[in-house]
Amino acid sequence: MNAPLPTNEQERLAFLREARILDTPVEVAFDDITQLAAQICGVPIAAVSLIDEERQWFKSIIGLDVTETPRDQAFCAHAILQSETLIVPNALVDERFADNPLVTTDPNIRFYAGAPLLTSDGVALGSLCVIDRVARELTEEQQAVLEMLARQVAGRIELQRRVELQKEMMAEYQQTQEALRESEARLRLALESGYFGTWGFDLKTGQSHNASTQTKALFGLPPDAPFSQTEFFKAVVREDRALVRESAQRAIESHGRSQVEFRIVWPDGSIHWLCAHATPQYDTCGDPVAVMGITQDITVRKAREAEQERLLKQAQEQADHDPLTGLWNHRAFHFRLQEETARAEREGSLLAVVMIDLNNFKFFNDVYGHAMGDHVLRQMANKLLTVCRAYDTVARFGGDEFALLLPAIDDFSQLDLEARLRSELVGISFRPMGAVTDIPITVSIGAAVLSALTMDQHDVLQRADERLRRAKMGGAVESEADLIRASMSGSVQGFSIMDALVIAVDNKDRYTRTHSEDVMVYSLMIADQLGLDEKIHRTVAVSALLHDVGKIGVPDAVLRKPGKLSEAEFETIKQHPVMGVIMVGAIPGLEDTLDAVRHHHERWDGDGYPDGLSGEAIPLIARIMAVADAFSAMTTDRPYRSGMDHEHALKILVEGQGIQWDETCVQAFLKAQQRVTR
Incomplete structure (x- = not known):
């Protein structure tokens, strides 16, 4: 049975054309999501399917060697007609698909589940689908993960469309300028032809x-x-x-x-x-x-001519400046980088490139609205202008990211630069209407210095961006967490998929990734103090990194809510260890981490979740992680409150040993902390 056309068919097709995604090469990011969907749902076939005017085209597909099929045969043509996941347990008994060639002949589809790829405006572009050759069902948890991954795919396509539209706007601007110049030439010729x-x-x-x-x-x-x-x-x-x-x-x-x-x-x-x-x-x-x-x-x-010059200057200003903050924009920054690089080369001077990112900025937009988020961006822009020199370049690089060009700097290191800027940008805060306390606005900073010996502007920008990424994860230099993760890349089976999960968590909530890496370091400190062997150390490290991946399935409004959670919201949060087990369990080689991922929120007295285990019935690694998780949560800054000092947090751990936490693990952590601070 052919699927009817959606009511917004023309809008849907226009979106696909504007995104310029159809008939594009394979991309690892999409393939990773498809692979993960297949593993979690336990099926041999999965695909990112986009419904074009006359065909179904696969941006990513595993388990079948095809790139497209006719639209009138596509299950996904039915999936785009609804906002919820389309599930077909047995296609042979479904009148919509029973006579479909994809059912009656190879590949003999029986089971199909497709989560629609919905844009932020509710336009369905296609689906993330999983397929099997035998009839079956999805569990609620598998369906939730499939829908979460579909949102990730839709978000990537929507981002690509914004990039393509921006390119078109720049091309139109250049055409307008050329037309203006031609008009000016014709006007000059006409005016100069009459003598009086x-x-x-x-x-x-x-x-x-x-x-x-x-x-x-x-x-x-x-x-x-x-x-x-x-x-x-x-x-x-x-x-x-x-x-x-x-x-x-x-x-x-x-x-x-x-x-x-x-x-x-x-x-x-x-x-x-x-x-x-x-x-x-x-x-x-x-x-x-x-x-x-x-x-x-x-x-x-x-x-x-004066009016044209004024309009041209105004257009140039608009093309080079960010309308919200008044700073140079991304395009102008790259042009200025070329100029400053050439100047530094001529003069033999040093040029610093600095990338700055507002921590947890998405929180402001989600909780307080975009108007308040814009206020925060303008506040940061004004602060940067005050701490920089008149001839420095201050740009809004995109979203909540800023970039600086600091020419003719003294001969000091990237760390010195980052430390100086961090000290100058401290103390910025935001007070929501009706609140009695300020919310701290913190930044992550990555700097790189370009000298006469290293005049590759692209390399220096990449190095600054890499240092910014490290700063977001807890330190601009290689942290202990970085070194541990690097050592895992060659020894842990399924590491690439595991890393993709960690990145997905970071995209949803930057705090969660930093927190997980802190928990990994603290858990290894406890494991070392307890004298556990090297194999258990590896399991501890991987378990800690992955212990919160189930939060991918928690709604943003619940995950980032600043106040006390309602009973229903807390029940949603309590499901993330179970969701995490489903996701981690789909990765080969990580079976020994599942108990720790599931039980890291159990309490020694039995009042924890999800299973209410108590005492030594709780797996040892889960008990270790519970202490590390609590200490990190208490001492880490969140957008809606500052973290407490370490002494206070350690006192709370001592008071809760034998009640909430394993006393042996708490004491091991205290001894490890004493050793570090000596």
Whole structure:
């Protein structure tokens, strides 16, 4: 049965065209999501399917060697008709698909589940689908993860569309400027083709002859008024008189015509622009005796040129500046980077490139609205302008990210730069309406220095961005977490998929990734103090990194809510360990982490979740992680509150040992902390 067309079919097709995603090459980011969907749902076939006008095209597909199918055979053509996941347990008994060639012949589809790829405006572009050759069902948890991954896919496509539209806007701007230049040239030609007055001056007497009535009118004089060289120069604006005399002399010396544009003052005090063309006259001996000329009024042309210059300058300002903050924009920053790189190379000086990112900025937009988020961006922009020099470049690089170019800096390191900027940007805060306390606004900073020995501007920008990424994760230099993760990449089976999960968590909530890496470091400290072997250390590290991946399935409004959660919201939060087990369990080689991921929120007294385990019935690694998780949560800044000091957090752990946490694990952590602070 053919699927009917959606009511917004033209809007849907236009979105796909604007995103320029159809018939594009394979991308790892989409393939990773498809692979993860197949593993979590336990099926052999999965795809990112986009529904074009006459076909179904696969941006990513595993389990089938096809790139497209006719639209009238596509299950996904039905999936885009609804906002919820389309599930077909057995296609043979579904009248919509029972006679479909994809069902009756190879690949013999029986089971299908497709989560629609919905844009932020609710436009369905296609689906993330999972397929099996046997009839079956999805669990609620598998369906939730499939829908979460579909949102990730839709978000990437929507971002690509915004990029493509921006490229089109820049191309249209360039076409407009070219049309403006052509129009200006035509206008100049039209205006310069009409001459209005003739005149002549005797070089010996300075008296005029053959001054037409039109010429006198150009000077605001009546037809019978005298017109001598004296009156002529008296009318010329003082600043332009020398220019007019260079022009006449040049005509004489070159034995040819010269042209000059100048201003005159009419008797009523108004200013007019004239353009004069002068040609010398000679006697029989070849000596100059007079200058003859023609003059036209170009006041209107000059006014139009001034207006065009003003509009061009305004357009250039708009093209180069961010409308919200007034800072240079992304395009202008790259142009300035080229200029400053060339200058640094000529002068043999140092140029610093700094990337700055507002921490947890998405929180402001989600909780307080975009208007308040814009206020925060303007506040940060103004602060950056005050801490930078007048000749530094301050740009809004995009979203909540800023970029600086600091030329001619002293010979100090990237760490010095980052530390200095971090100290100058401290103390910025935001107080929501009706609140009694301020919310701290913190930043992550990454800097790189470009010198005469390393003049690759692209490399220095990449290095600054990489240091910014590390800063977001807890430190601009390689942290202990970075080193541990690097060591895992070659030894842990399924590490690439595991890393993709961690990145997905970071995209949803930057705090969660930083928190997970802190928990990994703290958990390893406890494991080391307890004398656990190397194999368990590896399991501890992986478990800690992945312990919160189930939060991908928690709604943003619940995950980032600043106040106390309602009973229903807390029940939603309590499901994230279970969701995490489903996701991690789909990755080969990580089976020994599942108990820790599931039980890290259990309490020693049995009042934890999700299973209410108590005492030593809780797996050891989960008990270790519970202590590390609590300490990190208490001491880490969140957008809606500052973290407590370490001493206070340690005191709370001591008070809760034997009640909430395993006393042995708490004591091991205390000893490890003492060893670190000595």
